[in-house]
Amino acid sequence: MSSEKLPTRNENFSEWYNQIVLRAEMADYAPVRGCMVVLPYGWALWENIQQALDRRFKETGHVNAAFPLLIPMSFLEKEKEHVEGFSPELAVVTIGGGEKLEEPLVVRPTSETIIGYMYAKWIKSHRDLPVLINQWGNVVRWEMRTKLFLRTLEFYWQEGHTAHATAEEAQEETFRMLGVYADFAINEAAVPVIKGIKSDSEKFAGAVQSTTIEAMMGDRRALQTGTSHFLGQNFAQAFGIQYLDRNNQLQHAWTTSWGLSTRMIGAIIMTHGDDQGLILPPRLAPIQVVVVPIYKSEAEKSLVMPVVERVAAELKAAGFRLKVDSREELTPGFKFNDWEMRGVPLRVEIGPKDVEKSSVALARRDMPGKAGKSFVSQEGLASQVDGMLKTIQQAMLEHATAFRDSHIHQPGTYAELAEIVQDGWAFAWWCGDTACEARVKDDTKATTRCIPLDQPGSRGECIVCGKQASQKVYFARAY
Numbered sequence: 375m376s377s378e379k380l381p382t383r384n385e386n387f388s389e390w391y392n393q394i395v396l397r398a399e400m401a402d403y404a405p406v407r408g409c410m411v412v413l414p415y416g417w418a419l420w421e422n423i424q425q426a427l428d429r430r431f432k433e434t435g436h437v438n439a440a441f442p443l444l445i446p447m448s449f450l451e452k453e454k455e456h457v458e459g460f461s462p463e464l465a466v467v468t469i470g471g472g473e474k475l476e477e478p479l480v481v482r483p484t485s486e487t488i489i490g491y492m493y494a495k496w497i498k499s500h501r502d503l504p505v506l507i508n509q510w511g512n513v514v515r516w517e518m519r520t521k522l523f524l525r526t527l528e529f530y531w532q533e534g535h536t537a538h539a540t541a542e543e544a545q546e547e548t549f550r551m552l553g554v555y556a557d558f559a560i561n562e563a564a565v566p567v568i569k570g571i572k573s574d575s576e577k578f579a580g581a582v583q584s585t586t587i588e589a590m591m592g593d594r595r596a597l598q599t600g601t602s603h604f605l606g607q608n609f610a611q612a613f614g615i616q617y618l619d620r621n622n623q624l625q626h627a628w629t630t631s632w633g634l635s636t637r638m639i640g641a642i643i644m645t646h647g648d649d650q651g652l653i654l655p656p657r658l659a660p661i662q663v664v665v666v667p668i669y670k671s672e673a674e675k676s677l678v679m680p681v682v683e684r685v686a687a688e689l690k691a692a693g694f695r696l697k698v699d700s701r702e703e704l705t706p707g708f709k710f711n712d713w714e715m716r717g718v719p720l721r722v723e724i725g726p727k728d729v730e731k732s733s734v735a736l737a738r739r740d741m742p743g744k745a746g747k748s749f750v751s752q753e754g755l756a757s758q759v760d761g762m763l764k765t766i767q768q769a770m771l772e773h774a775t776a777f778r779d780s781h782i783h784q785p786g787t788y789a790e791l792a793e794i795v796q797d798g799w800a801f802a803w804w805c806g807d808t809a810c811e812a813r814v815k816d817d818t819k820a821t822t823r824c825i826p827l828d829q830p831g832s833r834g835e836c837i838v839c840g841k842q843a844s845q846k847v848y849f850a851r852a853y
């Protein structure tokens with residue numbers, strides 16, 4: 375780890391973020407521009423994200439499968455909006471085994487087309503529905519401006535693809551999975567998100583309706599952290615996903631897709647991190663507890679280490695993800711900074727005085743300095759640690775929610791809206807006209823983030839044109 379100080383978030387949020395990703399050893403730049411190597415610590419976080427989501431997918435009746443990375447170019451061309459949306463970002467394979475291919479193959483940017491093709495083959499009758507499949511994998515989108523975890527040429531994600539007999543069932547599924555994402559973000563990642571619907575100009579290419587969870591980052595910009603799409607019959611028609619209904623009539627199926635990616639890691643970093651580094655939510659942290667032994671002499675070491683080993687064994691047995699930092703050549707102060715950079719939620723310090731008093735010192739990562747420090751007995755430490763991790767998880771969510779809410783404002787005029795989105799989110803009436811949305815974007819760089827599911831239920835005047843509006847929308851500058 376470099377001993378140079380991080381840039382503060384106020385000085386340069388973007389560089390602060392880049393430095394944390396590198397110094398906490400979450401990811402590194404790959405030799406191909408825009409690609410990343412996810413390092414073991416970053417991948418361990420992703421594995422915990424995967425587990426928390428996968429459990430929820432299975433609880434809601436989904437199964438996992440794996441579809442191919444290569445998709446015939448003609449598949450993408452079958453859905454007009456889909457190909458228009460994705461063609462600028464496609465990586466195309468034209469040569470295989472030294473021969474020019476008869477048909478170019480696309481490295482999947484997303485898998486609606488190839489999965490649609492397979493569903494058309496598998497689905498024959500209403501008895502075959504619903505099909506509820508998820509895949510964990512990677513995709514490639516040729517992005518121009520890239521940033522580790524937030525936007526890379528290749529990224530890791532899950533994509534769920536479902537087919538249903540009716541529009542109602544498919545819409546229900548779309549919102550069910552949006553709910554799963556929101557539950558995951560809030561209760562596992564401690565990232566408060568707002569559930570809503572994307573405007574037509576922001577929706578997924580080929581969807582009838584896109585829903586999203588939107589989060590506010592530490593620089594007040596918005597980040598779309600998961601999306602769930604109602605695809606109507608667009609892909610069913612393009613690929614011929616048809617079934618015989620109960621009356622023996624041939625019908626097109628209704629499909630959905632939903633995805634959450636390694637972008638979530640960026641969301642966690644930018645929601646919770648501070649000027650000392652990363653702060654990870656205990657439920658997802660690869661290391662929840664780090665034990666740092668403190669001694670100055672061999673004599674002290676021989677007193678301290680047996681206690682460290684016993685305490686660590688007890689905590690491990692209680693199920694915590696724990697690491698003992700017994701590196702000899704480093705000072706305790708250096709180790710504290712190092713684990714603070716990596717965002718470990720709780721530090722246990724054990725020195726000669728603690729051995730004498732049968733106690734340990736606990737230091738909370740989310741509450742730097744004396745305020746986050748406490749001294750507790752070694753007796754019953756596992757339950758103390760358990761309680762402390764739960765408290766940290768809750769405090770992180772509350773902190774992030776309070777931060778977000780303090781930066782959402784309701785403009786009374788267009789001028790106020792333009793002012794607000796320079797440093798926060800504006801929650802305002804919008805008539806639904808794309809021209810009004812485009813004007814805000816041209817004037818301020820802010821886009822509509824989502825039309826939240828929770829609406830005031832009254833009516834107002836569009837913040838841009840003054841016409842009657844029945845919905846409020848969040849405007850913000852976004853990643």
Ligand SMILES: [Zn+2]
Nearest residue numbers: 805810836839
């Ligand atoms: Zn308007």
